[in-house]
Structures are given as C-alpha cells and as structure tokens.
Amino acid sequence: MSASDSICARFRCAFPGFTLNVDLTLPGTGITALFGHSGCGKTTLLRCMAGLHSADGTMTVLGEPWQTPRTFLPVHKRPLAYVFQETHLFPHLNVRKNLEFGYRRIPAAQRQISFDDAVSWLGLETHLTRMPAGLSGGERQRVAIARALLTSPRLLLMDEPLSALDKVSKQDILPYLERLRDALAIPIVYVSHSTAEVARLADHLVVLEDGKVVAKGPMRETLSRLDNPFRLDDDAGVLVEGTIAELDEHWHLARFEFNGGTLWLGRDNGMQPGDRVRVRLLARDISLALDRHPNQSIQNLIPATIDRIEPDVTPGISIARLLAGPTPVLARLTTRAVDQLALAPGRSVWMQIKSVALAD
Template structure:
C-alpha cells in the first residue's frame, strides 16, 4: 500500500489510569473495523483521528497530512464526517432540512455525493418531510449517516452507530450500511465491540486492548488467526465468503459453496442461488474426526488439513487452525481430545460443523 491509498495514524496520549499508544497503516478503501471491549481505547483513537482529542503523533489520509509533529490541522478543516452513537439531529428541522444543513456547507463544485443519491442509499425517500421526533431509532440513524455523507468527506468515522438501537432497529439499518460498503469509495473507520457487526461489514480489522493494537489485518485472515487475542471468547471463529448455489425449500436449507468445500445452512428469505454471502463458523461448533462419519446428525462434513495447534489457550483447552482448500477455520477442542486423536500439524482430518450462521 502506498501513501496515496492508505491512512497512516500514529498517536499517543495519556489519562489517569489509561494511555493510548497506536501506530496504524489502514487501507484507503472499504470498511476498517476498530474492535475491542469497552474501555480499550477505540473511541479515543477515533477522536484523535478527528482532531477532537489532543494527542501527540501524526496522521496522513490518502497522501494528505492532517497532523505532523509540528502541524495540526484543526477539526473544522479536516474533510471528514463523524457519526456518533447519538444522532444529534436538529429537532426543529425536517429530515430534508437536516440533510440540507450539511449539503449546503459544501461548494457545489466540491460535492462528491448527490443529495438524491444519499437519500436513495439510506432509503429516506418517504421520510423527507417528517420531523425527527416521529422517526424510529434506526430511521434517525439513517438520517444522521446520510447527513454525514452529504458533506462529501474524504474519511467517514462511525463510533458504534448501532449501540443505542434495539435488535429490530439494528437489523433494519445493517442492509443500508452494507449498501454503503458496496457503493462508496470513501474509507470508513467503524468502531464496534460486536463481532457480528464487524464480520458482516468490515474488510479490515484492528483489534485493541488497553490502548494498544494487539492484532490487525484483512478480516478473514485475522479472525481465523491462531494468535487472535480474542480467540478464547465464545464467539471466536472464522469468516467464510462464497456463494449460495442451491436451496432445499422442503428442509429450509441453503447450500453455500466456498473455496474449500460446501456447507448447508438454515434457509434465509434474503438469499437465492447466485448470491454472494458471508457466513461465520464458530470454533466451538467445529469438531474433528480422523475419518468421515456419515452416520450422525451433523450434516456438514468438510475435509481439511491441520495447519497449527495452540495447546494453551485456556486450561485444558486447545485451539486448532485448519485449512479447507485455502480457507482458514478454527476448532476449539479439549486438550485431552487432541492428545487422544494424536492431532498434529499436517494431518488430514474431517471437520464436523454443527452450525453455520449467515452474516451477509
């Protein structure tokens, strides 16, 4: 990656009982997820990027310096947009006028995103004359995102934009965020502590703990890394990308093909043959066998090769990294099972996948 298509950010700042010290090179396209537990420094880092938090360091966006050791571009001169957890809409203005507030700040010749485009991308056509008080939480957040886009930013920062929403509102807004991912060339930095959100939306991930970056890289490889610092969590696992190739409507199943095999998953009304989708396979849902066993309830049997084994992820628990074709997956087993089966890197095994979850 060259300076003209990357985001370089190096910041240091301290507070009582907490310090931030990060050095990042992020892709200048797609969505980068900042992931970690509450209090790890995700929002502080985002505020440093925006210029809202005083910090020493440097930042360059797509080849343009925003901060150096001797120069700091003020917040109002950084071409970015910031979407907060709370929408901060103007309550006395209609949806249309809220959107126009940001749009009119940009000279006509500098507008990169059209008003009608932003309205269509966020599904706001029928809401333009409504007042914020009459909108649902998900609708208000969609307005806030559209207003941010209409400032034609070079960088979009999103600080847990779904955290204040209930489950139904989250499910309502996620498809619109996916549409932005597929449509926009603007790089997006997306803060979340939800593995599901990051797995569904992001291309690149930065994992943080106690103000430090503990892992970063392309989403699929990083999630399935055996040294992933969050690998002992219940929702640790691998992300697979592939295609729906068949539907079994009688049994309510869909057949998913990826580079390395096929998996049946619960049929979803959103999918049809030919759709490109992402699915998650949790490490806790993958058991291993030395031979193929078809006389069992687990329907998904995939041949794989053991790539690595970490025997010390937790007392009595081992983590096995496998390759199905070129696709990495994880299996969490008892250390006793690893010893009894004689599992070693390079062995051919059968993965028995109990559950597969569609995420996009």
C-alpha cells in the same frame, strides 16, 4: 500501501491510568474496524483522528497531511464526517431538511455524493417529510449517516453507531451499512465491541488492548490467527466468503459454496442464487473426526487438514487451526480429545460443523 491511497495515524497521549500509543497504516477504501473491549482506546483513537483530541503524533489521509509535528489541522478544517452513538438530528426539521443542512454548505463543484444517492443507499425515500420524533432508532441513525455522507467527506468515522439500538433495529440497519461499504469509495473507520457486527461489515481489522494495537490486518486473515485475542472469546471463529449456489424450497435451506467446500445454511428470505455472502464459523461449533460419519444429525461435513494446534487459555482446552482447501477454520477441542485422536499438524480430518449462519 502508498501514502496516497492509505490512512496513516501515529498517536501517543497519556491520561491518568491509561496511555494510547498506536502506529497504524490503514487502507484508503472499505471499512476498517477498531475492535476491543470497553476502555481499550477505540474512541480515544477515533477522536485523535478527527482532531477532537490533541495528541502527539501525525495523521495523513490519502496523501493529505492533517497533523504533523509542526502543524495541526483543526477539526472544522478536516474533510471528515463523524457519526456518533446518538444521532443529534435537528428535532424541528423534517428528514429532508436535516439532510440538506450539511449538503447545502458544500459548494456544488465539491460534492462527491448526490442527494438522491445518499437517500437511496440509506432507504430514506419514503421518510423525507417525516419528523425525527416519529422515526424509530434505526431510522434516525440512517438519517444521521446519510447527513454525514452529504458533506462529501474524505473520511467517515463511526463511533459504535449501533450500540444504542435494540436487536431488531440493528438487523434493520446492517444491510444499509453493507450497501455503503460496497458502494462508497470513501474509507470508513468503524468502532465496535461486537464481534458479530465487525464480522459482517469490516474489510480490515484493528484490535486494541490497553491503548496498544495487538492485532491488525485483512479481516479474514486476522480472525483466523491463533495469536489473535478473538480466539479467547466464546464467539471466536472465522469469516468465510462465498456464493449462494442453490435454494432448497422443501427444507428451507441454502447451499453455500466457498473455496474449500460446500455448506448448508438456513435460508434468508431475501437470498437469491448467485448472491455473495459472508458466513461465520464459530470454533465452538466445530468438532473433528478421523473418518466421515454421514449417519448423524450434523449435515455439514468437510474434509480439512490440521495446520496448527495450541493450548487455549482455559485449562484442558486446545484450539486447532485447519485448512479446508486454502480457507482457514478454527475448532475448539478438549486437550484429551486431541491426545486420544492423535491430532497433529498435517493430519487429515473431517470437520463436523454443527451450526452455520450468515454473519449478522
């Protein structure tokens, strides 16, 4: 990545008992997720990028220097938008006037996003005359995101924007965030500690631990690495992208095709043949067999080759990285099963996938 099409962030700052020390080059398009457990430095890094916290280092966005060893662009002069956990809407203004507040302050010649596009992308057409107090949590957050976009930022920072929402509200807003990811040319840096949220939205992943970067790279490749901290969690797994090839009306299933095989998954009401979707395959939901066993309740059986096997942090458990065609998949197994089946790199096996779901 060249400086003109990337985000370069190098920061070091110390607090009592904690030091942030990162050196990152991020893509200038799509969603980059900053992931990690509470206290790992995600929000601190985001605040350094915004200029809300002064730290030693440098910051360049799409070739434009925002911070150097000799200069520091204050936050109000950085062409960015910041979406917080709380929406901070003006309670005395309706939705339209909340959106227009920032939009009207941008000269017409500098507006990169139209008012109608932002309203359409966030599904706010029928909400423009409503007051914030009458909106649900998910609706208020959609207004906050649209308001941020209407300032025509060169960089959008989002600090756990769904953390204050209940499960139903999260499911309501996620499709709108996916729409933004696909429609916007603006890079988005998105903080989250939710594996499922990151798997559904992100194109690029940065994993932080104790103020340091412990893994980074394109989403699918990073999730499938055996040295990734993701694999130590119960929801460790990989992300697979493919196409809905068929809808089975009788069994209410959808046939999903990817570069490595075919899977049946539960049908979503809005799903149509030809749709590009992501599914999550969790390591705990995959078992291995040396032969194909069709007479069983598990319906998804896919041939694969073992790439690597390593011990997990839990005694007696191993984690295997497999290749279904070129697609990497992780499986969590007992070490006893690995020994009894003589599983080793290069061995051909059948993956028995107990559960498949859209990334959500």
